[in-house]
Amino acid sequence: MTTINEVAERAGVSTATVSRVLNGKDTVDSELVARVLTAAEELGYRPNGPARNLRRQKTPVLALIISDVENPFFTAISRGVEDVAHSAGYSVVLCNSDDDPDKERSYVSVALQERVAGILLSPTGRTSGSELLSGSRIPFVALDRPLPDAGGDTVLVDTRSAAEQATRHLVERGYRRPGCITGPRGVPTAEERLDGYLRGLRAVGQHDSERLVRRCEFRAAGARRAAQELLDTEHPPDSLLVANNVMALGVMETLAEKGLRAGDDVGMVAFDDAPWAGLLDPPLSVVAQPAYDIGTVGAQLLLDRIGERRRGNTTTTLSARLIARASSHPG
Amino acid sequence: MTTINEVAERAGVSTATVSRVLNGKDTVDSELVARVLTAAEELGYRPNGPARNLRRQKTPVLALIISDVENPFFTAISRGVEDVAHSAGYSVVLCNSDDDPDKERSYVSVALQERVAGILLSPTGRTSGSELLSGSRIPFVALDRPLPDAGGDTVLVDTRSAAEQATRHLVERGYRRPGCITGPRGVPTAEERLDGYLRGLRAVGQHDSERLVRRCEFRAAGARRAAQELLDTEHPPDSLLVANNVMALGVMETLAEKGLRAGDDVGMVAFDDAPWAGLLDPPLSVVAQPAYDIGTVGAQLLLDRIGERRRGNTTTTLSARLIARASSHPG
């Protein structure tokens, strides 16, 4: 790897001048500029990032920690973040926490260690890396889920009332016993959606609800089992609110195995409007979350915070909207 | 940020000793070890990554450059890469090239600049960053698509014969005029799939084919238009081979708009077995590519190459398999 010294030598100037030229600083004699530029070109010089970052005491990189790259909700967020970050000259490193608090902590830890300019994360909600974050001076933004204590900005979706609305929708469409499959205890989005569901039931005068609720990981396999259990009970639900799109696929598989058809036999509304949701059999009713916007808003907040030190902690809440399709239409 | 100096001072030892302790090196007196450890703990010391990387002349990071985070094929690759890399102590930074050669070049460039330990990329196939890569000493592996000149290992899928097989499958199922929607000219996978399709046709004695072919970007919108065009021609195809899963969704939408049903009206086989493929209406016949394996194999090759300098350039070809579902069953 060629260094700035070799470039300086070849161009017959000092390293300081090379650095100035390459960073477009100051006024350097135009002939020297030309000499430096050609020397750098000829040698294929490429500045050493770590050295530069060390000296400058900052790194033009944002860390984005999400729980699942294979979930379209998170990839849409990631695209939003990337679009904003990239156009401001930052790179984004994407990390998968798999909803595992240890993995999350470990990623937060390396992000801090590498001295990234800022961190966006969608916290698992349990122990999380919050102490780490609040201990450091590095700006961060929580996406989709709030971060227990630790300051920082937060971008949320009003998922509780979306869940309530979806539940009422099921009842209005004629289903009598909506059930709910939500995420693990302690994960804020899982709790909120459950809470919204319960409120929705109460609003329409139903109360004996907890029996119709199952919790599982935000994955297809867990949802498959949960759906089986629920449907095999003595008084099974006649419809389901499912807390995310990955789980929804698991539930659909279970229905198919049992020879049941969503909509006709079991009503269904799931969170997240993935690109394929309208093409399933039957088309899936969803709560569409503004995932891309979560990303752009979060990234913008982070960049602002990186610019000016301090500022109060803000919380932005975006809203979701119900898209009713055939899976919530009784036969 | 606390530095190693402050830790050393607090522990009453030299920075060298602190460094040794923290890296588990040599034999350091156990009492000193204890003093250092508690000092580091008390100060919340966290080594400065850039400084360490500068001194060590390497960074425990792999760059993975793919063309679309929102495509399940690539996210599956990415998970494969991450699993292997992570268990070997490397982090993975994920970059989206959007199949734009400029963006790709730019990401390759920053990866080199940041002196990552290795690069995995699925090249757009056109100009690419190949000169950059072959110019540097940084090991790299091409995934899914070969890299024009530049050495390095390559992990491919035998997508040509998979396409041929899929085409023959359509004919065997009774379709008479299979068409093809493939990716942009110059992108290797697009060319191979087209080539396989043409071979498949020839193998069953059909030749007037080019009219039934459309090219577009590997995105839903392009595929939607392409499908519309094809189906509106005077002699439209009675079935389609679609070159990836994102496009397949676009085609399905178009079919739905036109009131056509895949399988019954227009046969369809698409590349990639996304989690939702079997749940579409109708279930989609696919060419399942071993995406996760591409990731693990590629990452393993890269790690090997990072370990021992040099070694011949290898090419690994994995095979795909056809999964026939209802979308390739005529009504």
Add this chain to the structure above:
DNA sequence: CGTGTCCTGGTAATCGTTTTCTCGGAAGTT
């Protein structure tokens, strides 16, 4: 003509580690 100001570009300090020397003392050998 001398002195002050400005401007350009070089010298060297600096960022925070790791690692090579080097040195002092303990242990072992004869």
Add this chain to the structure above:
DNA sequence: AACTTCCGAGAAAACGATTACCAGGACACG
């Protein structure tokens, strides 16, 4: 007891950039 060997830990030299500081020359002004 003298000499070698070894070992553990500190001093200091890297790593490759940026940038504060300084030197010297050109120019203006009194």
